[in-house]
Amino acid sequence: MKIRTRYAPSPTGRMHVGNLRTALYEYLIARHEDGEFILRIEDTDQERFVEGALDIIYRTLEETGLDYDEGPDKPGDCGPYVQSERVSAGIYMEYAKKLVEKGEAYYCFCTKERLESLKTTVAGKEIMLYDKHCLHLPKEEIQANLDAGMPFVIRQNIPDEGTTTFVDDIYGAITVENKELDDMVLIKSDGFPTYNFANVVDDHLMGITHVVRGNEYLSSTPKYIRLYEAFGWEPPVFVHLPLITDEEHHKLSKRSGHSSFEDLVEQGFLPEAIVNYVALLGWSPEGNEEIFSMQDLIKVFDYRRVNKSPAVFDMVKLRWMNGEYIKSMEFEEYEKYAMPYILKAFKCEGNCADTITTSDGAVLSWESILKILELMKTRIEIFPDIPEKIDFFDTLPEYDPAMYTHKKMKTNSENSLETLKETLPVLEAQEDYSLDALHDVIMGYIEKKGVKNGVVLWPLRTAVSGKQSTPGGAFEIMEILGKEESLRRIRIGIELLEKEVH
C-alpha cells in the first residue's frame, strides 16, 4: 500500500521550527517511499484563527520545498482539506452520531458551573476528570434537551476497566489504564469537532497510513486508539517525534530568537540550511554526511532512525551550516543575497549606480564592489554579518596608533613610520593598482629592504584599514580602495605615527 502522510497545521501564525520539522519528516517519509503527502488545515478553533496565517503556511511550504499532492489549493479525492469546510459538510457530526448510536459516545449537557465544581487542585495545578454524569441520562431526557435546543457536547465513552495499548514505531508499545483516560469532548458546543476527534476522522477518511506528530500527543494517543476501535477502523502507523528545546532544555520560545521559520529567514538564514539543520534534530543518517539537499534527504531518510530523546536547537551550529551553504553557492546566487548588505555598509540602500561613493568621499568601481563580495564569501555565516566586517571601506575608523606595534610581525611605531614613509613615494609613482601589480611593487621593495613581509605589510594594512583584522590583506584592500584613497589613508597613518614617535 502506498504511504500517505499529512501535515495538519492550525492557522495560528508563523511556522514554529518544531512544526517545520514535523512537516519535513512527514514529507520525507512519504517521498522516500514514493508515497503521497497531503496538506490539511485544522482550523477548528475559531478563536485562535489568525488572519493571514494560511498564506504563511503556503509560503513556508513553498520556500522549504515541501510540495504536497493534495490540499486546499490542490484538489484530490479526499476534499475538502480545510476542516471548517468539512464541518459545513456535516462530516464530523455524522460520525459522532454513529458513535452515539453504538454507545461509544454520548451527549453531555453539563454546564460550565458543574464542570467547574468537578475541578480539583493538585500540586498547584487544576485537574478535572469528568464523572460520566450525562452518560446515565435517560433517553427521553436527552431527546427533550435536544428538542429544547439546550447546548450540548458529545463525549467519548471510555470504560473504567481494562487497559489500552498501542505500538509507536519510535517509542514502542505503550499501555495505559483506561481509568486514566478522560471522556474527552468530541464535538464542542459550537458544533465544531475538537482536534482529537477531527484528526482521527480525517486521517481515516483521507487514507493516512502514517500519523507523524510531536511527542506531546504520545500520552493521548490511547484515546485515539479507542476511537479507531469504536469505529471499527484500522489504526495507522504512529510515529511520534522527540521535542526540540532551547538551550535551557525548555520548549522553544519567542525570546530565544529561533521560534519560527520566518524569524530565521529574517535573521539571514537560507531556507535550505534551515531545512538541512532541522532534519538533523532528532534524526541521523547512517553515514557521517551532514550536508543534505532535499533530494539527498528523500533518498536517505529512514524514519526508523529517528531517536527518542529531546534535542536542543543550537543556533551556533545552524550558523555554521548556513556558512557552508554560502560557501558552496554559485557566485551569481550569492551576489543576489549578499549585495543588499554590501550596499547597506555604504549607506546607499536601493539605488546605487555603477559606482559607490564612500562616506570618506572615495569612489569605488563596480569591480571593487564585486571584489568585496568575493572576499566575504568565506568569511560570513549569515548575510547580516557583512556590514560590520566591511565598514572600514566606507570610512576609515579612528584608530589607536598602538595598533602599528605588533610583536609577532616585529613592528613598532618607528619602523612602521619608516615603512609608510618609504612606500608612500613608491605607491605614488605606481599607476596600476591591481592586486598583482601592487604585489610586485611592494614585494620588490621588501626584497630590496631585506625584511620580513610582515614588517611592511602589517603597517600598510593597518594604515589602509584602521582595523586590527580585516577581510583580505593590504593588497586586496588597496586594490579595492584605489590609488587616491589608499594614499590618503597612508598619509593619515604617517601623521598619526609622527605624533606618536615625537
Add this chain to the structure above:
RNA sequence: GGCUCGUUGGUCAAGUGGUCAAGACGCCGCCCUCUCAAGGCGGAAUCACGAGUUCAAUUCUCGUACGAGCUGCCA
C-alpha cells in the same frame, strides 16, 4: 499529585553483552599566512546514579534522581 516518555562530551549524535565509545558544531593548539577567514593537522571533553542478571554491562532488568509532555469545549 497521577499518567506517559526520555537521560552517551557544552550541543547534535553513532554504536554495541567484550570497541582505544565514531563523526559534526563549538572550544584550544599547530601549520599555512601581512591580519581575519577558508583550508590542513592535532588536542581536551561523554555512557546521570544505585542495585541486580552475567565470566563480562554504556548496552538487559529494577529502582532513584533529573528533565519533558499530557492531565482544556487548544492543537
